[in-house]
Amino acid sequence: SLQSVIAEWEELETEFKELEENHKNYVSKVDEVKNLQAKCVNGIAHQRYRMKQVADNLKKYGKSNDQEIASLYQTIEERKTQFREFEDVLPHKNGIYLSIVLGQVNVSLLSKKDKYLYKQDYEKFKLIVSTISMVLAFCLLFFISSRYLDAAYHFLLVWYYCTLTIRESILIVNGSRIKGWWVAHHFVSTVCTGVLLIWPDGVTYRLFRQQFMIFSVYLSFVQVLQFYYQSGCLYRLRALGERHNMDITVEGFQSWMWKGLSFILPFLFGGYIFQFYNAYTLYHLAFHPQSELQVPVVCFMFFVLASGNAWTTLLVIREKLKS
Amino acid sequence: SLQSVIAEWEELETEFKELEENHKNYVSKVDEVKNLQAKCVNGIAHQRYRMKQVADNLKKYGKSNDQEIASLYQTIEERKTQFREFEDVLPHKNGIYLSIVLGQVNVSLLSKKDKYLYKQDYEKFKLIVSTISMVLAFCLLFFISSRYLDAAYHFLLVWYYCTLTIRESILIVNGSRIKGWWVAHHFVSTVCTGVLLIWPDGVTYRLFRQQFMIFSVYLSFVQVLQFYYQSGCLYRLRALGERHNMDITVEGFQSWMWKGLSFILPFLFGGYIFQFYNAYTLYHLAFHPQSELQVPVVCFMFFVLASGNAWTTLLVIREKLKS
Ligand SMILES: CC(C)(COP(=O)(O)OP(=O)(O)OC[C@H]1O[C@@H](n2cnc3c(N)ncnc32)[C@H](O)[C@@H]1OP(=O)(O)O)[C@@H](O)C(=O)NCCC(=O)NCCS
Ligand SMILES: CC(C)(COP(=O)(O)OP(=O)(O)OC[C@H]1O[C@@H](n2cnc3c(N)ncnc32)[C@H](O)[C@@H]1OP(=O)(O)O)[C@@H](O)C(=O)NCCC(=O)NCCS
Numbered sequence: 001s002l003q004s005v006i007a008e009w010e011e012l013e014t015e016f017k018e019l020e021e022n023h024k025n026y027v028s029k030v031d032e033v034k035n036l037q038a039k040c041v042n043g044i045a046h047q048r049y050r051m052k053q054v055a056d057n058l059k060k061y062g063k064s065n066d067q068e069i070a071s072l073y074q075t076i077e078e079r080k081t082q083f084r085e086f087e088d089v090l091p092h093k094n095g096i097y098l099s100i101v102l103g104q105v106n107v108s109l110l111s112k113k114d115k116y117l118y119k120q121d122y123e124k125f126k127l128i129v130s131t132i133s134m135v136l137a138f139c140l141l142f143f144i145s146s147r148y149l150d151a152a153y154h155f156l157l158v159w160y161y162c163t164l165t166i167r168e169s170i171l172i173v174n175g176s177r178i179k180g181w182w183v184a185h186h187f188v189s190t191v192c193t194g195v196l197l198i199w200p201d202g203v204t205y206r207l208f209r210q211q212f213m214i215f216s217v218y219l220s221f222v223q224v225l226q227f228y229y230q231s232g233c234l235y236r237l238r239a240l241g242e243r244h245n246m247d248i249t250v251e252g253f254q255s256w257m258w259k260g261l262s263f264i265l266p267f268l269f270g271g272y273i274f275q276f277y278n279a280y281t282l283y284h285l286a287f288h289p290q291s292e293l294q295v296p297v298v299c300f301m302f303f304v305l306a307s308g309n310a311w312t313t314l315l316v317i318r319e320k321l322k323s
Numbered sequence: 324s325l326q327s328v329i330a331e332w333e334e335l336e337t338e339f340k341e342l343e344e345n346h347k348n349y350v351s352k353v354d355e356v357k358n359l360q361a362k363c364v365n366g367i368a369h370q371r372y373r374m375k376q377v378a379d380n381l382k383k384y385g386k387s388n389d390q391e392i393a394s395l396y397q398t399i400e401e402r403k404t405q406f407r408e409f410e411d412v413l414p415h416k417n418g419i420y421l422s423i424v425l426g427q428v429n430v431s432l433l434s435k436k437d438k439y440l441y442k443q444d445y446e447k448f449k450l451i452v453s454t455i456s457m458v459l460a461f462c463l464l465f466f467i468s469s470r471y472l473d474a475a476y477h478f479l480l481v482w483y484y485c486t487l488t489i490r491e492s493i494l495i496v497n498g499s500r501i502k503g504w505w506v507a508h509h510f511v512s513t514v515c516t517g518v519l520l521i522w523p524d525g526v527t528y529r530l531f532r533q534q535f536m537i538f539s540v541y542l543s544f545v546q547v548l549q550f551y552y553q554s555g556c557l558y559r560l561r562a563l564g565e566r567h568n569m570d571i572t573v574e575g576f577q578s579w580m581w582k583g584l585s586f587i588l589p590f591l592f593g594g595y596i597f598q599f600y601n602a603y604t605l606y607h608l609a610f611h612p613q614s615e616l617q618v619p620v621v622c623f624m625f626f627v628l629a630s631g632n633a634w635t636t637l638l639v640i641r642e643k644l645k646s
Contacts, residue, residue, distance in 0.1 A: 001384060002381075002384040002392075004380075005377060005380045005381055005384060006391075006395075008373070008376075008377055008380075009377050009395065012370065012373055012374065012377065015366070015369075015370065016370060016402070018366075019362075019363065019366040019367070019370065022359055022362050022363055022366065023363050023409050025359060026356065026359040026360060026362075026363055026412075027412060029352060029355055029356045029359060030356055030412065030433060032352055033349065033352045033353055033356050036345055036348060036349040036352060037349060039342075039345050039349075040342065040345055040346050040349055043338070043341075043342040043345065044342070046338075047335065047338065047339060047342065050331070050335050051335065053331075054328060054331055054332050054335065057327075057328045057331075058325075058328055061324060061325040061328060068329075069325075072329075072332065079339070086346050089349075089350060089353065100448075100486075101486050101489060101490075102425075102430075102489065102490065102493065103441055103444045103445060103448065103490055103493070104440065104441065104444055105430045105432065105441060105493055106429075106430075106432075107425075107428045107429075107430065109428065109429075110353060117427065118426055118427065118428060121426045121427055122426060125423075125426065148616060151521050155517060162485070163423075163424050166424065166425065167425065167426055170425065170426070170428055194478060197520065197521055198474050198520055198521055200523045200524070201523070293471060
């Protein structure tokens with residue numbers, strides 16, 4: 001009846017008062033947080049600056065064998081680590097690429113959990129697109145032969161690499177230590193697939209098409225393998241990070257990582273050799289009488305990709321062996 | 324001397340203590356904010372749900388001419404507006420497009436000032452790229468004729484429209500009332516310029532090239548005009564929003580807006596006619612003996628763009644005339 005409706009409304013009214021209170025509280029807390037944020041960011045910058053001065057002066061005046069000075073140096077190092085930890089939960093400025101594509105919107109993830117979820121999401125995204133790409137390349141290789149569908153496939157790749165550069169820039173803003181080369185790799189890949197896209201349907205295109213499709217199937221397959229390695233690492237690192245988790249130790253992580261790496265590395269280097277081989281094939285095609293400008297360009301890009309990948313992966317292994 | 328260095332360090336130490344305190348405080352405040360945020364979001368959802376029930380029941384039991392009931396209806400409407408205001412400073416979920424491209428990163432702008440700055444940045448971005456595009460199209464029209472440079476220009480356009488869709492999705496998440504068509508328009512434009520990109524350098528391409536370049540120069544010019552209109556609107560709306568600002572009134576804004584609109588509308592409709600004309604030219608080219616599949620596709624896209632633009636702009640004007 002009408003009476004009960006009005007009673008219901010009044011109940012809602014009191015709940016609304018509470019909500020209003022919460023909201024007001026929220027707005028003022030957001031302000032407080034912003035102020036504290038600014039204080040922390042400025043404070044860290046100031047401390048860093050002065051600490052550098054102190055360290056410089058120490059170098060000038062101190063003797064390195066002095067007990068007191070040695071411990072001071074150590075404290076400075078510790079403090080640096082602390083600042084990095086502080087910054088984990090502070091917002092970060094976007095780099096130039098993100099500023100251009102997204103503008104000055106804040107993409108910071110302010111908790112470990114959010115960071116973990118974001119990274120997981122990123123790996124899943126790569127897995128899904130890689131799987132789609134594998135299936136498509138397989139179909140284009142064996143069943144369908146149309147320059148238009150090839151173009152659609154190239155378009156997908158351009159979009160995929162472009163998206164990866166954005167997501168990786170977000171990861172880097174949030175403190176991931178992805179090597180610069182992998183990001184550069186995706187830029188180069190974007191351009192490379194872009195050039196493939198506009199390669200007209202001539203003799204040289206047809207001569208290279210089959211090899212490229214086989215390469216794409218293989219590459220997608222390797223990326224699926226990479227997913228298992230990366231998400232395994234991610235899962236174990238997260239477990240390590242949780243203090244009360246006793247299932248996993250640093251040694252356990254290390255041994256798992258090496259097992260994974262030794263499984264995946266032959267496939268990776270297989271991929272790099274394939275890229276060199278693509279460059280080699282294209283090099284010869286470039287002398288074909290009906291060669292287009294696209295041929296030497298793609299040749300050069302495959303060469304850059306292969307060299308950069310091989311070089312960076314070797315560096316990563318050396319780093320890992322050292323530590 | 325060493326003594327003074329150590330004194331300096333000790334001073335730094337006390338400052339660090341303060342920073343540490345601030346940081347601890349900050350971390351706990353962030354948690355509080357998150358909790359309050361969740362409470363507000365849930366509270367609003369709950370209130371909305373129950374309010375709908377109340378409204379439904381009122382319809383069933385109440386007579387519309389009852390004084391009490393009429394005022395109840397009015398309070399419900401007021402409350403809806405309040406909820407929308409509450410939500411202005413609460414984070415929003417990304418739509419499907421942003422979730423795919425960026426992943427689940429939070430792109431909410433939580434203050435009016437941030438929103439204003441973001442929008443301004445977006446307009447500036449459009450201005451810069453439009454100007455570049457105008458100059459490039461002009462050069463390609465009169466001085467340089469190379470399919471490769473054309474492709475680079477098309478690539479820029481693909482990238483530009485793609486970026487616009489991302490930025491506009493961010494604006495929409497943050498409460499902008501951009502009409503859905505303008506976002507769809509940029510998706511269609513992305514595809515359209517993508518197809519232009521892969522159009523081989525044949526007879527039909529050359530027959531259409533000049534017209535397209537003239538169109539591009541014109542379109543970029545119109546976009547520069549649009550920048551002055553949009554940023555004028557933005558500036559005045561912001562001034563209106565500031566309570567202590569007496570320079571501007573709602574009537575003042577309205578009259579400025581109509582002046583701007585009547586200046587810009589002829590150019591806009593000129594652009595739509597040009598788009599129809601492009602579709603018309605391409606329609607005839609499609610019957611050319613050496614026509615490629617790209618011709619009818621681009622023709623169709625120009626037709627869609629022209630119709631959608633004209634239709635939406637007319638709707639916007641009608642809306643504005645009414646209110
Ligand atoms: C060699 C390899 C397996 C080592 O992986 P790893 O053990 O994670 O290496 P690192 O310890 O240097 O990783 C540092 C960070 O970079 C990330 N990362 C490493 N390689 C990456 C890649 N190719 N793409 C994106 N992120 C990568 C890691 O996830 C880690 O992130 P975090 O700081 O957020 O935890 C990895 O770099 C890899 O897969 N490389 C091959 C990529 C490739 O060649 N692809 C295409 C050609 S086939
Ligand atoms: C007709 C027009 C001038 C009206 O602009 P307006 O007065 O801002 O229109 P509205 O009041 O409907 O605007 C609502 C919102 O959408 C935004 N908006 C309107 N048109 C937009 C467009 N074309 N692109 C992006 N955003 C737009 C406004 O900035 C406003 O944002 P806000 O909610 O954050 O304040 C504008 O829609 C326009 O420029 N359209 C033409 C676009 C076009 O045709 N381009 C290409 C072919 S030449």
